[in-house]
Amino acid sequence: MTLRSLLFVPGDRPDRFAKAAASGADALILDLEDAVAAANKDVARAAVADWLREPAAVPRFVRINPVGGPLAIGDLDALAGTRPDGIMVPKAEGAATIGRIDALLAERGLGHIRLLPIATETPSAIFQIGSYATVANRLVGLTWGAEDLPASIGAASSREADGGYTAPYELARSLTLFGAHAAGVAAIDTVYPAIRDEAGLAAYAARAARDGFTAMMAIHPAQVAAINAAFTPTAEAVARAQAIIDAFAAQPDAGALQVDGRMVDAPHLKQARRVLGLG
Numbered sequence: 001m002t003l004r005s006l007l008f009v010p011g012d013r014p015d016r017f018a019k020a021a022a023s024g025a026d027a028l029i030l031d032l033e034d035a036v037a038a039a040n041k042d043v044a045r046a047a048v049a050d051w052l053r054e055p056a057a058v059p060r061f062v063r064i065n066p067v068g069g070p071l072a073i074g075d076l077d078a079l080a081g082t083r084p085d086g087i088m089v090p091k092a093e094g095a096a097t098i099g100r101i102d103a104l105l106a107e108r109g110l111g112h113i114r115l116l117p118i119a120t121e122t123p124s125a126i127f128q129i130g131s132y133a134t135v136a137n138r139l140v141g142l143t144w145g146a147e148d149l150p151a152s153i154g155a156a157s158s159r160e161a162d163g164g165y166t167a168p169y170e171l172a173r174s175l176t177l178f179g180a181h182a183a184g185v186a187a188i189d190t191v192y193p194a195i196r197d198e199a200g201l202a203a204y205a206a207r208a209a210r211d212g213f214t215a216m217m218a219i220h221p222a223q224v225a226a227i228n229a230a231f232t233p234t235a236e237a238v239a240r241a242q243a244i245i246d247a248f249a250a251q252p253d254a255g256a257l258q259v260d261g262r263m264v265d266a267p268h269l270k271q272a273r274r275v276l277g278l279g
Contacts, residue, residue, distance in 0.1 A: 004231035011044030023221035045078035052082035063088035092117035094128025121148035129179035141186030205230030
């Protein structure tokens with residue numbers, strides 16, 4: 001499953017499902033958690049389950065409510081007999097949470113469905129990010145969020161005045177990035193909340209791709225194109241990657257060599273292969 005963009009859709013807004021599917025997003029996240037008021041949970045569950053029984057051209061994930069809370073069981077019961085492409089797990093706290101949800105999924109015939117944990121929403125979660133490597137076979141990726149964690153510790157904000165993250169939340173972002181790569185799964189950056197700030201979104205997405213994230217979440221269809229562009233290699237990047245691969249193919253015993261006047265070695269070859277989707 002190739003992922004660059006994952007678009008959130010409120011589960012109680014089935015009128016938006018088709019529009020979201022046509023947005024160009026690589027996957028949708030049908031939200032049963034934060035985007036749905038308590039009074040609408042049952043309506044959202046029914047709408048999501050009904051749509052999941054129909055075929056769709058885009059992969060569909062479902063964000064359930066936190067495992068261990070009173071709402072998650074109702075969410076999973078509603079998904080029994082459907083075929084979501086994945087389940088987003090909020091407030092996950094490492095491999096132990098994956099074990100708990102796996103047991104619940106198996107009871108409902110959903111044990112094959114892969115999981116996308118949100119890895120940074122509680123203080124305890126931060127210390128468990130490395131454990132996801134032990135359950136990597138169950139994961140489609142790893143992502144993080146910048147809202148629940150500051151709320152859980154009484155922080156005034158996760159952001160500086162210029163919109164950048166403060167040091168604690170830069171740390172959370174970085175740990176998620178490295179945790180995902182340690183597990184060998186997609187590293188998915190969090191949402192950019194300013195829907196109308198096109199330049200800011202483009203810069204944020206470009207930074208995410210530069211830093212090693214492989215995808216990003218979106219909260220509005222208008223954000224999808226910029227995110228897809230950021231995580232799609234440019235023609236120049238593809239050409240340079242191919243030149244590096246060709247150079248090493250011509251000199252397979254070389255430890256380092258020059259390409260276009262620049263010295264390249266094994267890490268550059270690894271990155272070139274990644275750009276071309278070869279590993």
